[in-house]
Amino acid sequence: MIEPERTSGRIADRRYVSAMHRVVVPVPPGAPVFELAVPCEVFGRDRCDVVPDWYGFRLCRTETAARTELPHGLSFDGDAGPEALATADTVIVPAWPDPVGATAPDDLIVALQAAHARGARIASICSGAFVLAQAGLLDGRRATTHWCYAEALAARFPRVRVEPDVLYIDEGDLLTSAGTAAGLDLCLHIIRRDHGARAAAEIARRLVVAPHREGGQAQFVRADLAERAAMSPRTFARAFVAAVGMPPMRWLSRRRVAAAQELLETTALSVEQVAARVGYGSAVSLRTQFGAVAGTAPTRYRRTFAR
């Protein structure tokens, strides 16, 4: 049995404090437990030692029955239904059982739409994207889901721009992630967005998953990677995309910005120095890339997250 009030201890006591960012996760009957456990583990644990104003967290029912049956003989006794979404700053829809055939309850859909309309951030893990799509939240938006559901999602919701080959997609107010473990990447991404790269790296360390370590090495782009790999440039480019999921320079940009974020948070280096350190020729180049990837400016980022 899952009882967040007891297992998360201090969090439960703090969850009505108004300043706290509240994460709410609706739990449907038969919810796959791994995907459900991901947000519980990331947001539901007390991590105030890493981030003083850590998230508030609660699960809620999607049905009227007091007990929600889960796989493997587990069950969840929720004290709140979909109305709990009205208190959420972030809603995370976990993997949904039988997403292709089933539809989510109307009151949950309405609650989701209302939460989004008042500015709450809506995220999904794996097949949870089907629920977001059912609510119409993904119309015209980029979204992803487990690769084995991508085709069905696109077929059932033609207005959703499904991208099957990514771990997660951040559309600002709407975030979707691919299967199972990609939900963990998404949760860490949310922490990075809210509290910076250092906090996200620390949480990743505690979860014993690979942190998004920066590469830094910048200069060997021109050194011919293709030649080093004994491939033609064209074949190398294709192989790189197949292995990494994005073209070489885009990957390099991400790494550079991630490295810059860490330097901005943990050092007092000037933006020019940071730019040079991570491989840019000038601060202007860093600023444009930084804005594109992180959605903000370097100094603003430092002001927000540095301590």
Place this chain on the structure above:
DNA sequence: ATATCCCCCCGCCAGA
């Protein structure tokens, strides 16, 4: 802010 250069990315096609 604007302009110009450069080169990355990707569609396309031919060949293995």
Place this chain on the structure above:
DNA sequence: ACTCTGGCGGGGGGAT
């Protein structure tokens, strides 16, 4: 027929 490779050229976006 199908898959993979490698080259070409244009468009687009980043760098200065």
